Amino acid sequence: MTDVAKLANVSQMTVSRVMRNSGYVSESVINRVVSAATEIGYVNNRLAGGLAGADSSLVGVVLPTLQNRVFSEVLSGVTTAFSESNVQPVFGVSEYSQRVETQLVLDLLAWRPKGLILSGLEHSKELRDTLLASSVRVVEVMDIDGRPIESSFGFSHRKAGWEMAQHLLGKGYKRFAYVGCQPNRDLRAVKRYKSFCNTVHRAGAQMVVTKYSDEPSSMLIGRQCTEAILREKHKPDVIYYANDDLAAGGLMHCLAHQIQVPKQIALAGFNGLGFLESLPMQITTSRTPRFEIGTAAAEFVSGDPKELVEPVKVDFAVDLVAGDTT
Amino acid sequence: MTDVAKLANVSQMTVSRVMRNSGYVSESVINRVVSAATEIGYVNNRLAGGLAGADSSLVGVVLPTLQNRVFSEVLSGVTTAFSESNVQPVFGVSEYSQRVETQLVLDLLAWRPKGLILSGLEHSKELRDTLLASSVRVVEVMDIDGRPIESSFGFSHRKAGWEMAQHLLGKGYKRFAYVGCQPNRDLRAVKRYKSFCNTVHRAGAQMVVTKYSDEPSSMLIGRQCTEAILREKHKPDVIYYANDDLAAGGLMHCLAHQIQVPKQIALAGFNGLGFLESLPMQITTSRTPRFEIGTAAAEFVSGDPKELVEPVKVDFAVDLVAGDTT
DNA sequence: CTGTTAGCGCCTTCAT
DNA sequence: ATGAAGGCGCTAACAG
Secondary structure, three states: OHHHHHHHOOOHHHHHHHHOOOOOOOHHHHHHHHHHHHHHOOOOOHHHHHHOOOOOOEEEEEEOOOOOHHHHHHHHHHHHHHHHOOOEEEEEEOOOOHHHHHHHHHHHHOOOOOEEEEEOOOOOHHHHHHHHHOOOEEEEEOOOOOOOOOEEEEOOHHHHHHHHHHHHHHOOOOEEEEEEEOOOOOHHHHHHHHHHHHHHHHOOOEEEEEEEEOOOOOHHHHHHHHHHHHHOOOOOOEEEEOOHHHHHHHHHHHHHOOOOOOOOOEEEOOEOOHHHHHOOOOOEEEEOOHHHHHHHHHHHHOOOOOOOOOOOEEEOOOEEEOOOOO | OHHHHHHHOOOHHHHHHHHOOOOOOOHHHHHHHHHHHHHHOOOOOHHHHHHOOOOOOEEEEEEOOOOOHHHHHHHHHHHHHHHHOOOEEEEEEOOOOHHHHHHHHHHHHOOOOOEEEEEOOOOOHHHHHHHHHOOOEEEEEOOOOOOOOOEEEEOOHHHHHHHHHHHHHHOOOOEEEEEEEOOOOOHHHHHHHHHHHHHHHHOOOEEEEEEEEOOOOOHHHHHHHHHHHHHOOOOOOEEEEOOHHHHHHHHHHHHHOOOOOOOOOEEEOOEOOHHHHHOOOOOEEEEOOHHHHHHHHHHHHOOOOOOOOOOOEEEOOOEEEOOOOO
């Protein structure tokens, strides 16, 4: 920067002002500085900038996985929102481990980010305490059923589970099954499940079978679990899946074996992923606004850090989409 | 750090040594420093660390999109590799625009990353020149057909297109169709396409129809394009799709309309995405090692920056998987 | 509108 | 095995 200043015949401070276009700088000086900068190929050093007091304009993002479209869509929303500003996301994947998540956040904090985007409301005590003590803006996405560290942008999984149960009960189904994956990891799915079961039971209907896979969720697992369930003695008349991938796998099994949907078995998923539209049948599901939650969270954390913002809890409503499978 | 030093009754420099466990520090001092640090909740400041000369341990990653599983899997590989080290990825999405990509890289460079991961070999001249002049390690992923800036980790799309054409010609197909999306964006698909066409023509067979959509690729688009192609007068006997999403959409169309695959129409995709396994039929495709390319690239760029590494071009072979659709 | 001064928190180098 | 001095490149705060 000093070099640029010399070349442009101004003080280094003026160069700094031009670079951030802050304060008053005359037109002519701006031009001189800019051309000097391009001439020597000056590249701003944000490490120094951040250190000197300006906000670092980094935002930490920690998601449980990228193998699941849900989270890559959240991330997509985040990056889209940041592309407008000059904020950069620093990224980490926790693999659904609170220990890893805690470590990642600690590492990210070393970059003095202006904000942090986490997912879910369940974290290690250490993480909670650290973040409560720190001054970075924190937003937890994809869930609002619980006590956020600061702000949460998401929706109620309990409500989503209740709503789907209501829908299915309304359709007259009596014998329910559930298929999920890794219940010790996907805590949000468990919230939906519990609420779903409660609603089913209160209506006097019953859960015939609940099947959990230890594998990460995928269409293939959905297919296999569905096959297993339909082989059992006491068949359900509807299967509620933890997500659309599983449900689509179930549909694939039915298609491949000429099982009539929803006559012989009804199917319902969760998330409303885009690929459902092109399946031979529209699967009943709950549409979650993943991309929008990502953009909203990104905009929230990257706001002016000086202005104190009240923590908020934003409920992005989930949208039950009745398809042909129920 | 000075505070920690006071509490532990050592110099700040010693604290620095302990934090990085570099140099010789006695056992007892280490313990004192560590407990002092935890006591006051010390968080290392990497901005200062980076400024003072240590490498920043950030790696910039710029991908064209996150809407496509292919790239979220690459990113997944990258983050997995970094989870071992203490390197953090800073992330950007170019939306397939060279202008945006250039700007993103310029922004990322301001963080003094130790490396940069880009995708594809086609970039703006400005980007090329900037990166050639800079000292950051650059690796371009997912393509090796061309002249990399420095190193490239990927595979040959020309070879993949040739190989699929060979496979289909070998199966006796004579009338070929192609379905793709946004050819001005997905340059790598175009490479496959050209090579595919050449091979088909050289064998004396013909391309009956080529259909491009302006929309981003999806199963739905694949379904619609397939429907359009099968309505045409001169029907092909096989369709080569730019990727698996399109091909799966094509299969869905056939399933929904009782069109016999591969008897009435054969289908082939590209990438070998995981979800193909659970479709009612195995689609013929070329399996690309996206995750592995991500991890390899990440490990390469995050190596010790002091040791000069020769640029490399690594060919991750593509694996043609013959399914039931050809 | 432009310049001066004083760090930000850490690491490199050189001493001891 | 530990400490002291100096500076990385930038920006806040204050002058003018």
